[in-house]
Amino acid sequence: MSANQAAIPPARPVIGEAEIDAAVRVLRSGMVVQGPEVAAFEREFGELVAGRHCVAVNSGTSALQLSLMALGYGPGDEVIVPSFSFAASANAVRLVGATPVFVDIEPGSFCVDPDAVAAAITPRTVAIMPVHLYGHPAAMDRLMPIAEAHGLAVVEDAAQAHAAALNGTPVGAFGAVGCFSFYPTKNMHSLEGGMITTADAELARKLRLLRNQGMEARYQNEIVGANMRMTDVAAAIGRVQLTQLAGWTDKRRANAAYLDERLTGVVTPPVAEGAKHVYHQYTVRFTGDRDAFQAGLKDLGIGNAVYYPTPIHKLKPYLGEDGQPGPWKLPETDRAAEEVVSLPIFPGLTTEELDRIADAVNTVAVRA
Numbered sequence: 001m002s003a004n005q006a007a008i009p010p011a012r013p014v015i016g017e018a019e020i021d022a023a024v025r026v027l028r029s030g031m032v033v034q035g036p037e038v039a040a041f042e043r044e045f046g047e048l049v050a051g052r053h054c055v056a057v058n059s060g061t062s063a064l065q066l067s068l069m070a071l072g073y074g075p076g077d078e079v080i081v082p083s084f085s086f087a088a089s090a091n092a093v094r095l096v097g098a099t100p101v102f103v104d105i106e107p108g109s110f111c112v113d114p115d116a117v118a119a120a121i122t123p124r125t126v127a128i129m130p131v132h133l134y135g136h137p138a139a140m141d142r143l144m145p146i147a148e149a150h151g152l153a154v155v156e157d158a159a160q161a162h163a164a165a166l167n168g169t170p171v172g173a174f175g176a177v178g179c180f181s182f183y184p185t186k187n188m189h190s191l192e193g194g195m196i197t198t199a200d201a202e203l204a205r206k207l208r209l210l211r212n213q214g215m216e217a218r219y220q221n222e223i224v225g226a227n228m229r230m231t232d233v234a235a236a237i238g239r240v241q242l243t244q245l246a247g248w249t250d251k252r253r254a255n256a257a258y259l260d261e262r263l264t265g266v267v268t269p270p271v272a273e274g275a276k277h278v279y280h281q282y283t284v285r286f287t288g289d290r291d292a293f294q295a296g297l298k299d300l301g302i303g304n305a306v307y308y309p310t311p312i313h314k315l316k317p318y319l320g321e322d323g324q325p326g327p328w329k330l331p332e333t334d335r336a337a338e339e340v341v342s343l344p345i346f347p348g349l350t351t352e353e354l355d356r357i358a359d360a361v362n363t364v365a366v367r368a
């Protein structure tokens with residue numbers, strides 16, 4: 001790395017002047033809690049998910065947890081989730097007292113394997129939680145018929161996949177609910193925040209009650225609820241980001257196409273037929289010494305990261321009473337956890353930076 005070349009970070013969240021102005025405008029108004037900005041953000045986000053109802057909350061994890069609460073799941077219920085995801089997917093299941101049942105992924109998409117899902121269904125199964133990992137849509141065309149045949153709800157974890165689609169249908173518009181995150185490193189953010197999408201007006205009302213102490217009219221509590229409200233400051237920032245999302249998504253996809261053509265010595269991310277990948281992560285597989293590969297990239301100023309080095313079923317809270325992982329057989333999950341490396345793909349990358357990433361990968365991959 002020469003002196004005039006700054007290191008390229010793995011991600012670069014945008015907090016621009018427009019976001020700052022929007023936040024300041026709301027702060028100066030004095031009305032900062034859930035109000036008109038949240039309502040407008042919900043309306044505008046609906047355009048991303050085929051006009052579904054949208055319910056804003058304070059995080060993606062809250063979106064998942066509140067969805068499972070609204071669907072009435074709890075102790076004794078099983079929810080099928082991929083182990084190859086961020087812990088939040090399974091945490092949401094455990095937070096409502098239900099049991100995550102871990103299944104393997106398809107190696108091409110890194111998303112849940114529909115055949116594995118079908119094989120994991122028991123009389124206790126209530127829902128399937130596909131994760132659109134890295135911004136690649138899960139195989140909803142094969143998952144939805146399985147869910148329908150068994151009367152299961154589908155809770156989409158779309159935290160990484162704003163504006164991804166399969167055969168023209170956007171993620172978040174397939175399942176009973178879709179759950180998005182607006183954490184700073186996601187494809188768009190609201191500092192912290194989340195959104196639940198649903199076609200079911202009654203479920204949307206229940207979600208609104210549950211996020212706000214079970215109230216619609218003040219102090220007329222109808223059910224027991226939590227406080228998972230989004231602030232109007234966060235919503236104002238999210239609204240600004242939403243106006244940029246289409247352009248940012250195009251740039252992520254163009255960056256990915258650029259790297260796809262140039263990288264050697266690694267397996268570039270495959271895209272399933274009919275899938276619109278939005279590249280929350282640009283994740284390659286490297287089958288040599290991954291530690292050396294990552295260190296070599298870092299030496300050349302190329303930020304990189306492994307999402308996720310430990311599959312959820314091997315994380316401490318998910319081990320059995322004997323301290324060992326349960327009886328799960330998840331070979332593709334284990335292999336992915338050993339091979340994946342995510343490279344910078346954020347929209348602000350310049351062509352010069354993309355060339356540096358490609359040169360570094362092509363240099364380091366042959367010797368690591």
Ligand SMILES: *Cc1c(COP(=O)(O)O)cnc(C)c1O
Nearest residue numbers: 059060061086088089159181183
């Ligand atoms: C980020 C993320 C979440 C949780 O979102 P938060 O807003 O951080 O709570 C859930 N699932 C996946 C797959 C994520 O990447």
